[in-house]
Amino acid sequence: MPLANHKSSVPVIVDEDKCIADKGCRVCIEVCPLDVLWINEETGKAHMKYDECWYCMPCEADCPTDAVKVNIPYLLS
Amino acid sequence: MQIQDIPVIDTDVLVIGGGTAGPMAAVTVKEQDPNLRVILLEKANVKRSGAISMGMDGLNNAVVPGHATPEQYVREITIANDGIVHQPAIMAYAQRSFPMIEKLDSWGVHFQKDETGDYDMKKVHHLGTYVLPMPEGHNVKKILYRRLRRVRVEIENRYQATRLLKDAEGRIAGMVGVNTRTGEPIIIRAKAVIMATGAAGRIGLPTSGYLFGTYENPANSGDGHAMAYHVGADLANLECFQINPLIKDYNGPACAYVTGPLGGYTTNAAGERFIECDYWSGQMMLEFFKELESGSGPVFLKLDHLAEETIQEIETVLHTNERPSRGRFHDGRQTNYRQKMVEMHISEVGFCSGHSASGVWTDETGATTVPGLYGAGDMASVAHSYMLGAFVYGQICGENAAAFARDRAEPQLDEAYIAAELARIRAPLARTDGIPPEQMEYKVRRLVNDYLQPPKVTRKMEIGLERILAVREDVDKLVARDPHELLRALEVQSIIDCAEMAARASLYRTESRWGLYHYRVDFPEQDNAEWFYHSRLFKDANGNMAHGKRPIADYVVELGEEKDAYNRLRVKKAANG
Numbered sequence: 001m002p003l004a005n006h007k008s009s010v011p012v013i014v015d016e017d018k019c020i021a022d023k024g025c026r027v028c029i030e031v032c033p034l035d036v037l038w039i040n041e042e043t044g045k046a047h048m049k050y051d052e053c054w055y056c057m058p059c060e061a062d063c064p065t066d067a068v069k070v071n072i073p074y075l076l077s
Numbered sequence: 078m079q080i081q082d083i084p085v086i087d088t089d090v091l092v093i094g095g096g097t098a099g100p101m102a103a104v105t106v107k108e109q110d111p112n113l114r115v116i117l118l119e120k121a122n123v124k125r126s127g128a129i130s131m132g133m134d135g136l137n138n139a140v141v142p143g144h145a146t147p148e149q150y151v152r153e154i155t156i157a158n159d160g161i162v163h164q165p166a167i168m169a170y171a172q173r174s175f176p177m178i179e180k181l182d183s184w185g186v187h188f189q190k191d192e193t194g195d196y197d198m199k200k201v202h203h204l205g206t207y208v209l210p211m212p213e214g215h216n217v218k219k220i221l222y223r224r225l226r227r228v229r230v231e232i233e234n235r236y237q238a239t240r241l242l243k244d245a246e247g248r249i250a251g252m253v254g255v256n257t258r259t260g261e262p263i264i265i266r267a268k269a270v271i272m273a274t275g276a277a278g279r280i281g282l283p284t285s286g287y288l289f290g291t292y293e294n295p296a297n298s299g300d301g302h303a304m305a306y307h308v309g310a311d312l313a314n315l316e317c318f319q320i321n322p323l324i325k326d327y328n329g330p331a332c333a334y335v336t337g338p339l340g341g342y343t344t345n346a347a348g349e350r351f352i353e354c355d356y357w358s359g360q361m362m363l364e365f366f367k368e369l370e371s372g373s374g375p376v377f378l379k380l381d382h383l384a385e386e387t388i389q390e391i392e393t394v395l396h397t398n399e400r401p402s403r404g405r406f407h408d409g410r411q412t413n414y415r416q417k418m419v420e421m422h423i424s425e426v427g428f429c430s431g432h433s434a435s436g437v438w439t440d441e442t443g444a445t446t447v448p449g450l451y452g453a454g455d456m457a458s459v460a461h462s463y464m465l466g467a468f469v470y471g472q473i474c475g476e477n478a479a480a481f482a483r484d485r486a487e488p489q490l491d492e493a494y495i496a497a498e499l500a501r502i503r504a505p506l507a508r509t510d511g512i513p514p515e516q517m518e519y520k521v522r523r524l525v526n527d528y529l530q531p532p533k534v535t536r537k538m539e540i541g542l543e544r545i546l547a548v549r550e551d552v553d554k555l556v557a558r559d560p561h562e563l564l565r566a567l568e569v570q571s572i573i574d575c576a577e578m579a580a581r582a583s584l585y586r587t588e589s590r591w592g593l594y595h596y597r598v599d600f601p602e603q604d605n606a607e608w609f610y611h612s613r614l615f616k617d618a619n620g621n622m623a624h625g626k627r628p629i630a631d632y633v634v635e636l637g638e639e640k641d642a643y644n645r646l647r648v649k650k651a652a653n654g
Binding site: 001002003006030031032033034035049050052053054055056057058061062070071072073075076077 | 121122124125126127130131235257258283285286287288289290291294295296326327328400401402405406409410510511512513515556561564565
């Protein structure tokens with residue numbers, strides 16, 4: 001069966017002005033229990049690549065520059 | 078040694094899972110003997126993994142001298158679990174409960190104390206007093222991580238274990254797994270293995286339909302239950318599902334354990350109490366379910382009658398611990414505890430001994446039925462064990478696995494089995510066309526909801542099993558486009574195993590027990606003559622899923638006159654009321 005690209009609005013938002021992933025920071029990526037935060041190859045900043053979020057908040061709590069915001073996923077908000 | 082160009086890593090003790098029980102087990106092995114090699118393998122990152130990634134707001138089963146005795150605790154849990162418990166294992170927990178609290182206290186975990194410095198115990202259970210608040214419990218993981226570093230446990234993050242290995246004599250020999258970011262396989266030879274893989278929390282589908290909006294940390298996808306099954310270990314009482322009362326849609330605990338001692342309680346739509354006790358038991362859940370389905374439903378958590386400073390205290394605890402995004406969820410719906418009751422619902426089904434009693438069979442030494450394989454925490458079968466039970470059984474398993482490993486020579490590996498497992502791991506990455514893991518997962522979990530969720534009906538469960546087996550036929554069509562999707566593709570295979578186990582175990586026990594957890598409409602009565610047993614589920618010599626009964630070990634504590642207390646949880650109304 002051919003595969004389609006499935007779009008969804010993701011709950012974790014990274015403020016690219018504050019994010020220092022391009023300087024080597026990996027804190028949010030390291031702590032995510034679901035491994036859904038990855039480097040955006042275009043910007044060098046962290047972003048939510050997979051919509052598989054437990055809205056648990058280590059990414060936001062541990063970010064050294066307060067760049068990460070966890071929202072409640074749309075389906076259950 | 079190498080197998081298919083993959084270097085085999087050797088260790089004395091392997092711990093799989095770095096949440097709660099796993100770190101305690103790994104530290105304990107090193108405390109027993111610093112010369113033993115210990116690897117702690119974790120699917121996420123030990124710093125923030127498992128059920129307590131953001132900490133915990135209290136101990137739900139603390140047996141503290143002066144407030145409760147181990148005998149009282151064993152009696153209460155036996156009654157709450159309708160008699161089907163392995164009492165020697167509950168007693169081993171109860172006796173170590175207080176020493177473990179003191180150990181954690183000495184490590185820097187803060188428990189609430191009263192003005193005299195005594196532990197500030199609260200009553201939530203039906204009979205005894207076992208709840209100890211931890212308003213500053215958000216840093217438990219940090220404290221565990223520091224201990225792991227101090228005793229020099231080797232940590233391997235971002236590795237998923239996929240199958241356990243055993244030697245020709247049937248003893249444990251190690252594990253095969255895969256890196257979740259690179260897709261590279263890992264082979265570990267171990268003299269003893271401790272599984273601490275958490276609940277099977279991704280079997281059922283939350284009512285929101287969001288696959289990862291589960292009660293349990295969704296990383297806990299039942300990999301441990303599946304691996305234990307495939308290596309030949311017994312699983313016990315899987316039909317005793319975990320079903321919890323939660324905040325609707327948010328799917329986190331409403332936390333009557335936190336709010337109850339401060340005056341909050343569970344009500345129906347009219348704001349009236351309908352249950353005597355908020356402690357999570359199958360009997361309580363059945364009353365909750367009946368109220369939810371009735372004309373006076375749905376069910377709410379009521380706080381709007383409390384004083385302003387009490388509400389602020391509740392907000393501080395609940396919005397900074399365990400599931401801190403809860404405050405945001407309430408804000409989004411303009412739910413202010415001062416004005417509005419919080420709508421509640423029941424969770425999806427799962428296997429979790431932390432709150433109910435299903436899991437991989439383990440005895441009072443933490444041993445499974447496979448020599449050298451131990452289990453602790455939510456995946457093992459010790460009933461109602463919660464976080465403190467995970468710590469205690471992590472410690473017990475650490476001690477016994479260390480002793481087992483110390484006397485053992487290097488295990489022999491079954492290279493043909495490993496080769497087959499490496500092929501199974503890699504298969505979804507090799508396909509370019511097929512079914513993505515997300516779709517297959519949605520399908521099997523939706524079937525679990527439709528056919529296996531209580532009230533359980535025999536014919537429905539038979540159809541459900543048939544449909545789940547049909548999904549299993551599609552596994553060789555799974556396609557993964559990157560290592561992350563491979564992680565999900567391997568998880569969905571564990572989920573299918575767990576769904577089949579849930580169906581077969583539920584069909585096997587032809588009675589009703591544990592309130593809602595195993596409420597069979599066509600076998601509505603409890604049948605002690607036939608079913609006062611643990612149910613066993615295991616892989617037989619032909620590779621088929623088989624069942625059996627395990628006798629209940631002699632009680633070490635008699636139940637006495639309170640034995641029916643959990644069957645009287647509904648609030649009685651006056652005849653003229």
